[in-house]
Amino acid sequence: MRTLYQFPISHYCEKTRWHLDHKGLDFNVDNLFPGLHRLKSKRLANIVTLPILRDGDTVIGDSTQIALYLEAQYPDSPLLPQDPARRAEVLELEEQFDRLGVHVRRWLYGQIKQWDSVMHAMLKVYRPLFGLRDLMKPLLIGGLQQLYGVTPQRVAKSQSELLDGLALIESRIQGDPSRYLVGERLTLADISAAALFAPLFTPPGTPWHEISGHDAATQSFLDDLHAHPAGQWVLQRYAQDRQRRGE
Ligand SMILES: N[C@@H](CCC(=O)N[C@@H](CS)C(=O)NCC(=O)O)C(=O)O
Structure with missing residues (x-):
C-alpha cells in the first residue's frame, strides 16, 4: 500500500x-x-x-x-511527453514553478493578520491531545515565520517573484486560460504551476478554500489577480483536470 x-x-x-x-x-x-x-x-x-x-x-x-x-x-496517464525536447521543456518549467512555490508561500504568510482560520485549516486534522495542539499554536506561528523568512523585505521581493510567475503562465498560454503550458495536454508543468499557485486562488475543494480574513488591501490585490488570465487558468485547471479519489 x-x-x-x-x-x-x-x-x-x-x-x-x-x-x-x-x-x-x-x-x-x-x-x-x-x-x-x-x-x-x-x-x-x-x-x-x-x-x-x-x-x-x-x-x-x-x-x-x-x-x-x-x-x-506508472507509465499510464503520463504527465511527461515522450518527445525529448518537450519533456525537457516540461521539466524546466516544473523546476521554475517549484522555486516560485517558495515565494507564493512566503508572500501569503506575510499577508496574514488573523491566524485563526489558517491555524484551523492547518491543525484541524490532528487530535487536540489534552489541549496540546492548541498550546502549540503561538510556537508554530513564530516558527513558520522564521523558517520561511517572512520579513517585510523578503515578502515584498516574493510579491514581485510571484507576479513574474503569473506572467510566465500568461505568456505560455498566450492569455487563453483553456490552454496548457506545453503542448495540447496536461503535463507535470501544469500540475506544478496550478498546485503551487493554488493557495492564491483557493479553488473549491482545496484546503485553502476555507481560509479567510485578509485585510482590504490584500483582498483587492488577490481579486485583481483572480481576474487575470493566469488566475482563471489555475481555476480552470482545477475545475477540469483535478480529479480526486472517489469522485
Ligand atoms: N522541494 C520540496 C519542498 C517541500 C516543502 O517546502 N515542504 C514544506 C511544506 S510546504 C515543509 O515540509 N516544511 C517543513 C520544514 O521545512 O520543516 C518539495 O518539492 O517537496
Whole structure:
C-alpha cells in the first residue's frame, strides 16, 4: 500500500496528491504534525520537508523526485511527453514553478493578520491531545515565520517573484486560460504551476478554500489577480483536470 506523509495545507503535498490522483493510484495519508514531522521525515528519507511517499518498500522524498518516480513506475496517464525536447521543456518549467512555490508561500504568510482560520485549516486534522495542539499554536506561528523568512523585505521581493510567475503562465498560454503550458495536454508543468499557485486562488475543494480574513488591501490585490488570465487558468485547471479519489 502507498502512504503519503504530508501536511494537508502544503501546496507541494497538493502537487503530489494531484499526481497520484491523476494516475488513479490509491494512497493513505499520514498527516505529520508540523515541526515534529522532522523526526519522522529524517528517519524515512533523510530530509526535513514533506511530501514523502512510501510505495511498498520504496520511500521517496521531495515532490519532484516523487513525480519522476511516479512517471517511471506508472507509465499510464503520463504527465511527461515522450518527445525529448518537450519533456525537457516540461521539466524546466516544473523546476521554475517549484522555486516560485517558495515565494507564493512566503508572500501569503506575510499577508496574514488573523491566524485563526489558517491555524484551523492547518491543525484541524490532528487530535487536540489534552489541549496540546492548541498550546502549540503561538510556537508554530513564530516558527513558520522564521523558517520561511517572512520579513517585510523578503515578502515584498516574493510579491514581485510571484507576479513574474503569473506572467510566465500568461505568456505560455498566450492569455487563453483553456490552454496548457506545453503542448495540447496536461503535463507535470501544469500540475506544478496550478498546485503551487493554488493557495492564491483557493479553488473549491482545496484546503485553502476555507481560509479567510485578509485585510482590504490584500483582498483587492488577490481579486485583481483572480481576474487575470493566469488566475482563471489555475481555476480552470482545477475545475477540469483535478480529479480526486472517489469522485
Ligand atoms: N522541494 C520540496 C519542498 C517541500 C516543502 O517546502 N515542504 C514544506 C511544506 S510546504 C515543509 O515540509 N516544511 C517543513 C520544514 O521545512 O520543516 C518539495 O518539492 O517537496
